[in-house]
Amino acid sequence: METKKRIREQTAFLLSKGWVQYLLALLITGVALLLCLSFRTESDYHLFSFILLFVVSFLSTFLGTGPVLLASALSALAWDYFFIPPHNTFKIDRSEDILIFGLFFVIVVVSGVLTTRVRRQELLARERERKTNALFLLTRDLSKASGMDEVIRVATEGITTYFSPESVFILREGDARQGAPVGLARSGQLPESEFQIAQWVFTHSRKAGTFTSQPFDSRYTWYPLTGSRLNPGVVALVREHPFETELNTFWEAFITLASNAIEREFLAESAQMVRFLHESDRLYKTLFNSISHELRIPVATIMGASDTMANTTVPRKMQTALSREIFTASLRLNRLIENLLNMSRIESGHITPRTNWHDINDLINKVAGDLADELKPFSLKVEIVEEMPLVKMDFGLMEQVLYNLVYNATQYAPPASEITIRCHYLHGNLVLEVCDQGPGFPENELRDIFRKFYRGKGSHTGGLGLGLSIVKGFVSAHNGTISAANRPGGGAVFTLIIPSERPDITGWSSPLNTE
Structure with a gap:
């Protein structure tokens, strides 16, 4: 052939x-x-x-x-x-x-x-x-193009191939719906006189320049980009002679396709901005309502207990109980502030793990000690393989990860049930699992539980919905992954995998079991 x-x-x-x-x-x-x-x-x-x-x-x-x-x-x-x-x-x-x-x-x-x-x-x-x-x-290339820059590149290549070796696109800026004046974006590559002609073409939706009824003093031929819902801008060509009838028809069809594609990108950006503003407003209301609720409870507890201790004569035993309430409320308030600060660090991308070799037993013991009161109604079971090596990780970040996972289990698992922490080393990765015997997750919510401010529809606990989002952020900072699933016998299991090279000196295992 x-x-x-x-x-x-x-x-x-x-x-x-x-x-x-x-x-x-x-x-x-x-x-x-x-x-x-x-x-x-x-x-x-x-x-x-x-x-x-x-x-x-x-x-x-x-x-x-x-x-x-x-x-x-x-x-x-x-x-x-x-x-x-x-x-x-x-x-x-x-x-x-x-x-x-x-x-x-x-x-x-x-x-x-x-x-x-x-x-x-x-x-x-x-x-x-x-x-x-x-x-x-x-048409094929424009439909495949993603983003305004890609659309302009495809259109420019088409103009260079069939019409003119030199062309200029100037797109609109501003949005009348948001109170911003609509005009053309300034282009540093054009003299002011050419830009004024481009602005005239954009305003009047008529072509101007060489070989037109509005010649002005321009080396370009300027054409408006006209769309069905908005005019996305103008395009200019350098031409040595007028287009013949056939070529002019071809050009009009060409520029119509390009205008529609550019308009599509503008509308997509506008729709995305609307979605972003709507989501931001929703998150703002959610955050405001959640923070108001979460702050009100510990602050009211602290104020009430403090007022009682200051203005009345109470027995020493009650003073101890009130002091414990103040301390518990302070911890809750501190945890709320820490979650907000950690989320801010994740959003800003300022988290850089400071890794070192640590014993996984030390991590589990530290978290179990911090959550001793919350774990009292439960049976904590820790399963660590023998000769578990030391793990290279940021101890502070991983402490927060495990703390949030275990704390989350205490909020959803029924009292007297078992919470299990499993740990082993597989193919150069630390594999850590936290299992509970709670209700698990609805299947349609599994993909959303790590989203910021997400709380399950049936959730009866307080909180901002930041704990699991912070867990995912800290695990990702270690180049690791975390997933959630329902256990066959009931309950939920979180599995996190973090890359960690094996050291020359292995750690030791001393299983921890607290009833």
Whole structure:
């Protein structure tokens, strides 16, 4: 297939050379004359005129008018000289022979006109096909383009290929719906005079510049980009001559496609901004309501207990209980503030783990000690494989991760149930699991539980919905992953995997079990 295509291309290239066409006309006509001479007879010389006429007609299908005229003249003169009696003279006695002699030249004129018309139609058809294919490719590329920069790049490449080597896009800025004036974004690559023309084109939605009814003093031809819902900007071309009718039609179709694609990106950005503002407003209300609720409880507890201790005489035993309430409320308030600060660190990207070698037992013991009161109604079971190696991690961040996971289990698991912490080392990774015997998660909520401010629909506990989001952020800072799933027998399991090279000196295991 490729060979045939290559042969066709080479043949078309050769036939485009004028001297090659004349040479072919001479060769084919000469061969035909030699064949006719070899079979020449006195009585059937008209037959040879038809053969030569056929050859001339055949040549007119792929050669230009000049080569065909040459072949026709040679054939007519040769037929007169070699075939019409008397031979070897140019004398013609019979009127029908004169008519046939003239047919050679009539064929040239008729075939030339028809061939020229056919070829012109063929060229127009090919040009239309090329433009249609170009529009198809542009439509495909624009539909695949993602983002404004990609759309502008595709459109600019199309303009460079088919219309002008130099073009400029200037897009709109501002949004009347938000009270911002609508205009064109300033372009540092254009002089002020050109920018003013661009602004006029954008405002009036009319083309201006060279080869237009509004020439101004510009080296560009400026066109408005018009969309169905908004005008996304303007485009300028450097042109040496006006577009012909066919090319102008092609350009209008081209610029319509580009305008629609750019408008689509503007509308997508606008819709995304609306969603962002809506989400921000929703998060603001959620955060405000949650913080108000979460702050009110410990603050009210602290104020009430403090007022009771300050203004009344209470027994020492009650003072101890009130002090414990103040301390518990302070811890809750401190945990709320820590979660907000940690979320802020994650959002800003300022978390850089300071890793060192640590014993996983120390981490679990520290968290179990901090949550001793919360774990009293539960049975904590710790399963660590023998010869568990030291783990390279940021102890502070991982302490917060494990604290949040275990604390989350205490909030949802029923009293007297078992909370399990499993730990092992697998293929260069620390694998840590926290399991409980609570209600688990609805299947449709599993993908959302690590989202910021997300709280399950059936959640009866307080909080801002930041704990698991912070866990995911701190685990990601270690280049690790965390997932949640429902246990087959009921309850939930969180599995976190953190890359950690194996040290030369392994740690030791001392299982911790507290009832």
